């Protein structure tokens with residue numbers, strides 16, 4: 114075996130330039146895959162983190178039909194005290210849950226006594242939101258965070274609508290029973306918009322919303338949940354679906370609906386696209402490795418036909434001849450990926466220290482901090498090695514099946 | 525006791541419709557520890573003959589036994605094993621492995637064909653290199669030595685596995701006269717010293733000196749068998 118490896122090595126070394134070129138091509142493919150996936154993952158995770166940590170939470174529960182009617186924000190599709198009890202009981206029994214918060218979503222008019230504009234609001238209990246969406250506070254562009262009697266206006270309506278921090282405004286909203294009610298608020302801050310369903314909402318205190326909307330009994334439009342570990346999402350989601358999905362009303366229809374952030378945010382589709390692109394690049398890598406290694410190995414077998422004929426005549430078994438070529442192909446793959454991984458780590462380091470920012474949606478400076486994951490390195494290397502072996506199989510078998518007389522006759 | 529026994533063997537090559545009778549009804553016996561030459565003009569069938577003796581090919585008809593084995597009964601892998609076990613080869617254009625040194629080339633069959641432990645291997649290789657006068661060249665790569673030296677290294681390689689028969693198809697065709705003569709006398713010396721039968725082919729009557737038996741073939745037919753006296 115040692116000797117087979119030695120010969121494989123020497124043969125690679127014999128064609129130095131060709132060998133390094135092939136390894137270079139493989140390395141380049143590995144670099145493309147690793148650099149792309151590290152960058153795309155960092156971008157993706159950043160955006161996902163922002164969406165889930167500053168607005169959505171990881172999982173949300175609504176009354177059945179609420180998400181479908183989100184544009185109207187129907188107050189009659191809220192959860193009542195009894196339903197909330199059911200939910201609370203379920204949530205408190207799941208250890209993976211870090212915390213949850215109640216929200217009332219409603220639409221209304223904002224008036225500064227001179228002009229008015231329509232806006233949507235999320236009524237929150239600030240202390241609870243702190244747990245569920247810890248980055249919500251970071252979206253504050255100006256002013257300070259919410260207290261009772263105050264409102265956080267979305268940055269969108271402050272354009273073209275005269276509103277400064279500390280100004281008094283009136284919120285007017287339609288109640289459950291169809292009547293209209295108004296209530297004065299003080300502007301305490303301006304919230305930055307983010308991508309997603311409630312990304313352009315203003316915020317008021319939960320209790321204020323109850324009085325504005327004249328809810329004498331508790332009503333909740335949305336329950337946002339944060340998990341201790343983001344990766345438990347699918348598991349908790351199915352537990353919730355199982356437990357809450359079984360709760361039916363008198364008509365036999367389900368009472369609740371459970372959604373993960375993926376179902377709620379359009380960014381999920383972009384994330385899927387990014388993953389798909391990473392997959393495409395991997396497919397390209399496979400193609401590159403396959404073609405380049407197969408090409409040099411076919412060439413090598415052709416060039417060394419006479420040599421193969423001689424060692425075969427001397428009684429070298431076909432299996433050993435095959436191994437010699439298999440090792441050559443394998444080494445091209447292995448060393449190509451090692452070079453690729455080293456260059457990738459270096460390239461990612463460069464990207465990290467050069468503070469590259471990109472704009473996405475309303476976020477103008479997302480700092481790219483690509484991180485190379487060991488599993489990605491492992492998977493990519495394994496793919497390359499596997500493909501290298503596939504690529505060299507045909508030439509290796511061809512070499513091992515050569516008739517020595519024919520091979521020796523070749524010039 | 526005969527190492528090779530041919531009974532009425534023929535070899536016919538088919539090239540599409542055309543059939544070429546390369547060997548025609550040849551019968552002969554070759555015994556142990558001899559230095560044997562096949563001589564004949566180009567196209568007479570020497571290579572075909574040696575390929576058959578070398579278990580690289582099968583006769584179209586007739587019975588060929590090499591070391592008491594009917595070679596037409598062997599499959600591809602069995603033939604490879606048989607060659608590795610019993611035969612040695614010397615080629616017209618040397619066919620040494622260019623990426624290995626002289627020493628490693630001679631050592632090659634002991635590792636890749638037989639599995640001999642390193643210490644024994646080294647002794648064997650060094651003594652053979654000494655025998656062929658290549659000890660001082662042992663660490664050179666193949667492209668750093670002359671044609672005559674290459675063929676001497678090839679002779680050492682052919683002998684490492686202690687074969688009963690060494691086959692050499694035109695071993696001197698690529699050598700100048702002086703080197704050719706050196707290679708011939710080396711083979712003759714070794715055939716008698718080690719007790720290996722050397723069978724070589726040539727179209728050049730001048731280099732055939734002091735062989736034990738000369739077979740002459742023409743157009744695939746054995747036309748003469750000349751036994752010469754041993755020294």
Ligand SMILES: Nc1ncnc2c1ncn2[C@@H]1O[C@H](COP(=O)(O)OP(=O)(O)OP(=O)(O)O)[C@@H](O)[C@H]1O
Nearest residue numbers: 537539544546565566567568569570571572573727
């Ligand atoms: N693979 C083959 N297919 C068809 N014909 C062949 C093949 N090998 C040899 N022949 C033919 O068989 C005959 C004998 O060829 P062979 O190579 O044995 O002669 P040779 O004595 O070795 O000649 P040379 O001195 O030129 O090497 C020739 O007519 C040759 O053309």
Ligand SMILES: [Mg+2]
Nearest residue numbers: 570571572693
């Ligand atoms: Mg010939």
